[in-house]
Amino acid sequence: MKNNDVVDILEKFADVLEFKGEVGFKVNAYRKAARAIRDLGDDIEKLWGENRLGDIPGVGKALQEKIDQFLRTGHIRQLDEHLAAAPKELFQLLQIQNFGPKTAAHAYKELGVETLDDLQAAISDGSLARLAGMGPKRVANISKSLELHARAEKEISIGLATLIVAEVMAFLQEKAGDKLLRLSPAGSVRRCKETVHDIDILAETNYGEEVIRLLTEFPRVTRVLSAGATKGSVLLDDRYQVDLRAIQPESYGAAQQYFTGSQAHNVRLREMAKKQGYKINEWGIFRGDEKIGGKDEDEIYAALDLQWMPPEMREDRGEIEAAAAQQIPELVELDDIKADLHMHTTNSDGQHPLEQLVDYVRRRGYSHMAVCDHSRSAIYANGLSEDRLLRLVRDIRALNAQLDNFVVLAGIEVDILPDGSLDFSDDILRQLDFVVASIHSAFKTDPTGRTLAAMENRYVDVIGHPTGRLIARRQGFDIDMERIIAAATRNGTALEVNSSWDRLDLSDINVRKAVQAGARISINTDTHHEKHLSMMALGVGTARRGWARKQDVINTFTLDQLRAWQKRHR
């Protein structure tokens, strides 16, 4: 898969064009195409081989030619030429906050700033400050940004972002009291994107300036980036950017819509509005000077004859067309989840003994759960031998005898071994209530073939974290997801959405493909500690981003329904 490489090079192209002062529309065309390829479910090399690059929205003749050149040679000649006349570290320089393409070009031309070190030198010797349009404050801002650049997180995991949102909102709620009518997350946090660039929070209030000031007093704030009457922006721990918008009640819905995004979704929406004679901004939807909606979010959509769309769908991946046709699916919700089907105890590498884990899980209101500790080959995780597994099964059966209205399924997370066989024989697996099969080793050894082999085993209910990716740390196996999904649809094996914040595997895009093909998915927390149980929300959010409905998700089944489903493949 070269999708990411193509995305990278198109974004670099956009950067260098912007640096050269090319018109914004052209720059935007490159970024738009890059985004379409990032969202692409298919392998771009496959499309290329079938001469179908032009099917990608935003990819016209010129970009087809450039992508073709890149896939053939690994280079784009025009890009190389542009780069030859640009700073050596252009892309790093453009990542410095407050140091945009115009300033970079200016500093390059006048002062020969090519690298981050050059920039630092130009700040230190005062030459940057002498450029036209530069003053002491701008230089100080750039200097501070440069200092923070190394430390700043480029992307924040949704797990961490969710925690920060809760902490900031609790602080504001406490300090502002009655002056705060409502607080809600917006932006990519509300859309449950797997990583977010910054954290957006919306406050409904008639005391905007005061609420924004309170944000700047949050204890973890190390830098105030801006603080106006309706918008404030701060950096926490020199790392995490939090943006707060203070909105009056009559515009709160419009602001929610506007600041939830995504940008691509909003651009489409505003284009549509414009064609129909409306204008949408964060204050409302307008026909001429007349405001026709904005108090509630659905007024914006309703004015355009669109169904309201769950935030997780708002990526311009077809949701606007679906809404126009009144065909927005009813997505799975956290409340629909009746069971967590992949959890570990102290019998392998979990933190809690069986009884304690069951106790924690019951408190979440589920009706059943599956304990799936590691199998014997997972030495690093204290994997179970056959004897220990069978003893655990007996313990679980004994525990069930004492439980009312709750059932613990005796399961296993069985390793898919390098040769494609499973870590336990069918004879053992047959005695279990639930089987998750996962790859934990030999990632480069035919992961597709091994996963397909595991799916052929009648006792395997779920493939755990199917691609093995670790967000921002490991790309995942080179796996042919189309074949896996086809097999899942055929055999009735479910594919996991592992809810751990650093996995979220399947990803939203793969969920969408699986669900479209008719495969079942299983949303599990892979809990090793009680605090992991709440990550179910992230898994559900990811599934919703993939347009999964309740009936697509086996965790929404009652125990009877789950057993009936198992019978079909066992």
Place this chain on the structure above:
DNA sequence: GCCGTTTTCGGCCCGACTGTTTTCAGTCG
């Protein structure tokens, strides 16, 4: 550079905040 139920040419989403400016450019989202 892309695209077409107004268009194969002329459009292309919208606004807040800051800093350096006496009216606006740059940056950001």
